[in-house]
Amino acid sequence: MSRRGLALYLPLSKVTVSAGRFNQQCPSIWNILQGFYRRRLNNDVSGGIDEPKHLYRPFARTVASSQQASITYWTDSVRDYTYTPLDFPSDNLKASSAIHLNLEPSKLSLLQSKCRELGVTIKAALQLSWIKVLCESLYRQGDVVYGEVVSTDADDDVAIVGPVINTLPLRAKLGGPNGCINVSRALALVQKQIDSARGPNSMASLRKIQTLWRSGYEGADAPGALFQSLFVFDGVLGSSNTSDDSEKLFKSVQAEATDAAGPAYDDYPLIVSFHIRDNVLNGKLRAKLPQDRVESLGKSLSAALDHVIHGLDVPVVDTNCLKTVNSTPSRESKTNAKEPDMNGLTPAADAVLKLVETVVGTRRGGKKIGYNTRLINVGLDSILAIRLSKLLKQQLGLSVSVFEIMKGAGVRDISTRPASSRKPATNGTRHQPEPLRQDLKSAIAKTLGQPEHLIKSIVPALPGQRSHLELWLHNGKRFFEAPWVYRLPETFDQEQLADCWSELAKTHDVLRTTFVTGTTSTELYQVTLSEAWSARSRFIALQDSSKTVEELIAEHVSNENSKSSDLKEPLVRLSFLEAADGKAVVLRLxxxxxxxxxxxxxxxxxxxxxxxxxxQETPQSLEQAVRSIREIRQPEAEEAYWRGHLSAAQETVLGHNAEHTVLSALGPQFKISSTIAPQNSIKSLLQKSSSEVSAALILSYARTLQHFTQRTNPTFGLNHASRSLSSPDGTQTLDLTAASIPTLSVTPFSIDLELSTEELLGFIQDHLAQLNCFSQTDGARKLSPKFNSHLNIIHRRDHVSSQNGNSTDKPKALERYRLPEPLASDYFTATEPSSIVSTIDGLGIAHLPDHHFFFNVIVGESGDVNVSASGDKALFNGESAKVTMLVDYFLAELSNVSAREG
Structure with a gap:
């Protein structure tokens, strides 16, 4: 068969063409003719005379007879479709840039597995990935049309010799700015379209479909084309070691022409193709765009495929990336209303986005990160913010503080920063230790009964440490030395553990630290002894072969609960227990x-x-960490912030009845706890970022306080800890991930509950970000009205990592042992006050209320929620039923907030 002698009539999107020009002007079609059925013709010539004839004429008759029905089908599918075409260089006849993509065998295997589970093809997943790019990065709408190259063999079981390829308009309606379907449903939708494009239905004339669509277009000026992009899936090709390319369906997008950029002519400005060879998925994106913009789209396509693989139950499209039509701009879009639209194609923004996606990893739970997405809403906590801040500085030269990231910055904010970006501090490495005052050192050594040469450092206590010690004193030196119990393998003996304990204490300053007061009731110091101090003085070993290990643990913990430290030695104890059937370790700090x-x-x-x-890593010294924290503080800015935050705060004393006699704070305590199975609305909330979950929990607790105290601006203590702290002006940032010093603070929180839920959640998240700057203040409590309740939120999903980001999932000698009830609660309820004289008895606690209420919420990684409440039995007149009512009310409020958010 000669190219020059061939003339074809195609009822597709082409008209009669002379084959002399055909192979020059339309190499993509000619390649298919070459590759798709050349092998069959060759087989016939080489002796396949007994094979059945592969006639094209019957198939052509079938296509012609079904044209009207198939044209009607596809025209109906795009009838009301509208879009604004993108501007591409009109003088480019072919793609000017290209980028290659690939998916390694392990990821391809995962993709295949996910597709099998859902009953869809790999082609559907790849198509959906491209659709996602069209929606988010190009047209910014959840309804798009694109061209798909299809091929058919009549009834799919008879091979045809002749042109059996076509381009069809496929429409994907995934949603809009107010919500999109999830990935699973989107895959089913795309697969349904793929199935609809089989058989005679696949041969509809695109030219006629497009003409009918334009005639019914809403508006005078209809676009010249129904779509601007083409999707091609070549299927599984032969091994790369073979020279036979005959099975390749669409060679043109493989850039096989003499010009490396691609063929002589491209019908569409955007062409994406995929094929599988040697168990590797290969893809190529070609476009009539600058190379940097094509690379940006390539990254978006890779991210989209990753989203499809890992985010089956989450929305397929990030609505933040879609244009808002006739609706109030979102909070994120308001922030950036005056900024230029980057449309997903700015190289600087893409570089930042790539770093963000690397740092966040699986924390985003399948969420797409757009250019305007607040990073704290996709799983970026303070630890990851530290890592991102470092990478931005090292790889892109951008100095962005952790404070700015945690305050709600997005990729756009980071990438459009001015050249004079703020520079973070050097994490305290510049600070030189100040010489100890000899008189202070001598006095403290005398108080502790320690020789002066053992005093390594004396630094002021941090505000959070002060709060804990004040409450410890107030409650009769109870409740703050709870046991941490671990099971130990049988192979370990007493001496081995004692040696490891000594080495551990030499490494961690906090294990050699205690507290003393100064000459006034406000002076509070933490004193660290040198490495020469022997940790064995705080180590004991017990053996009892007549008891099981659980019995020995219970006995030892009960006995030790009644012991309180005098603070003359470091506030730590380690016990080694050896019983008949096992060994254990009990740590109290x-x-x-x-x-x-x-x-x-x-x-x-x-x-x-x-x-x-x-x-592996020596922690930053306690002295250095404390001095660094104190040096970045700005007292005037702190006072201004807290005065503003607490300007409308109301005194909020929970569970107090003025008509009853106030019982002593040294009285009995209560504790109730329960693990709840969250309702669907709460489950949906718990899948969001930790900052969003915390905001909802805080709002629910504030509304609970409002109900029980009748305060519209309730005030309560909020526990907060961050491994990154910033100066109030954001110019300095401290990375404390390598310091074992506690950064936990207890600050007053107040909120005006007259505002809307959306405004309140935004306010809370802003305040949480500000705490990275203002939580270490000394004066917030003095500016606050009286309050007696405290909220503590714990997210059990963060694992301590080394500085290089590696996980610490190594073989574990220690296995955490959870004490059974009631033993687990006894320390907080049955422990009697202690009369032991301590080194901080002079600490002022007169400002504290008589009784305290503690509310703890633990959010597990698996989505379970544990709620516990504890405090003085004198609260609520001793009626435990009221505490249960309070917990129930909180859960009801949380459900309401979750429903509104969902």
Missing amino acids: HHALYDAWSIKMIERDLNDLLNGGKI
Whole structure:
């Protein structure tokens, strides 16, 4: 068969063409003719005379007879479709830029597995990925049409010799600015369209469909084309080692022409193609656009495919990336209303986006990160913000503080920063230790009964530490030295553990630290002893072969609960228990010396030592960390912020009845706790970022206080901890991930509940971000009205990582042992006040209310929620039923907030 002698009539999107020009002007069609059925013709010539004839004429008759029905079908599908075409260079006959993509075998296998589970093809997943790019990065609407190259063999079981390819207009309606369908439903929709494009229905004339669409277009000036992009899936090709390319369906997009940029002519300005070869998915995107813009789209396509693979139950399109039609602009769009629209194609923004996606990883839970998306809403916590801030500086030269990121910055904000970006501080490395005042050192050594040469450092206590110690004193030196219990393998003995303990104490300053007051009731110091101090003085070993390990744990914990520290030695105790059927370790460390992050650092390092290894990273010294924190503070700015925050705050004393005699704060305590199975609305909330979840929990608690105290601006204590702290002006940032010092603070929180839910949630998230700057203040409590309730939120999903970001999922010698009830609660309810004389008895606590109420919410990684409440039994006149009512009311409010958010 000669190219020059061939003339074809195509009822597709082409007209009669002379084959002499055909192979020059339309190489894509000619390649298909070459590659798709050349092999069959060759087979016939080479001896396949007994094979059945592959006649084209019957198929052509079938196509012609079904034209009207198929044209009607596709025209109906696009009848009301509207869009604004993108401007592409009109003088380019072919694609000017291209980018290659690939998916390695392991990820391809995962994709295949997910597709099999959903009953869809890989082609559907790839098509949906391209649709997502069209919606978010190009047309910014949830309703798009694109061209798909299809091929058919009549009834799909008879091979045809002749042109059996076509381009069809496929429409994807995924949603709009107010919401989109999830990935699973979108895949089913795309697969349904793929199935509809089979058989005679696949041969509809695109020219006629497009003419009919334009005639019914709303508005005088209809676009010249129904779509501007083409999608091609070549299927599975032969091995790369073979020279036979005959099975390749669409060679033109493989840039096989003499010009490396592609063929001599491209009908569409955007062409994306995929094929599988050697168990690797390969893709190529070609466009009539500058190379940097094509690379940007390529990154978006890769991210979209990743989203399709991992986010089956989340919206397929990020509505933040869509144009808002006749609706109030979102909070994010308001912030950026005056900024130029980057339309997803700015190289600088894409570089930032790539770093963000790398840092956030799976934390986003399948959420698409758009250029205007607030990063704190896609799983970026303060730890990840620290990592992102470092990478932005190292790789892109952008100095962005953690404070700015946590306050709600997005990719657009970061990438459009002026050249004179703020520079973070050097994390305290410039600070030189100040010489200890000899008189202070001598006095403290005398108070502690320690030789002066053992005093390594004396620094002021942090505000959070002060709050903990004040409450400890107020409650009769109880409740802040709770046990941490771990099971230990049988192979470990007493001496081995004692050696590891000594090494651990030498590494972590907090394990050699205690507190003393100064000459006034406001002076409070933390004193760290040198590494020469022997930690064995705080180590004991018990053996009892007549008891099981659980019995020995219970007995030892009960006995130790009644013991309180005098603070003359470091506030830590370690016990080694050896019973008939196992061994255990009990660690007690005063809560003024650890928070949720630092206790995990201690666990990690002890585990490494017990496994025979060494501590990988030496924590930043306590003295250096404290001095760094104090040096970035700006007292005047702190006071101004807290005066503003608390300007309308109301005194809020929960559970107090003025008619009843106030009982002593040293009386009995109560504690109730329960793990709840969240309702659907709450489950949906818990899938959001930790900052969004925390905001909803705080709002629900504030409304609960409003109900029980009749305060419209209730005030309560909020526990907060961050491993990144910033100066109030945002010019300096401290990275404290390598410091085992606790950054936990207790600050007054007040909120005007007359505002709308949306406004309140936004206010709370803004305040949480500001706490990275203002939580370490000394004076917030003095500016606040009296309050007696405290809210503590814990997200059990953060794992301590090394500085290079590696996870610490290593073999564990320590296995956490959860104490059973009522033993677990006994320390907080049955412990009697202690009369022991301590080194901080002079600390002023007169400003504290008589009784306190503590409300704890623990959000588990698996989505479970544990709520506990504890406090003085004197609250609520001793009626425990009222505490249960309060918990129930909180859960009801949380459900209401979740429903409105969902």
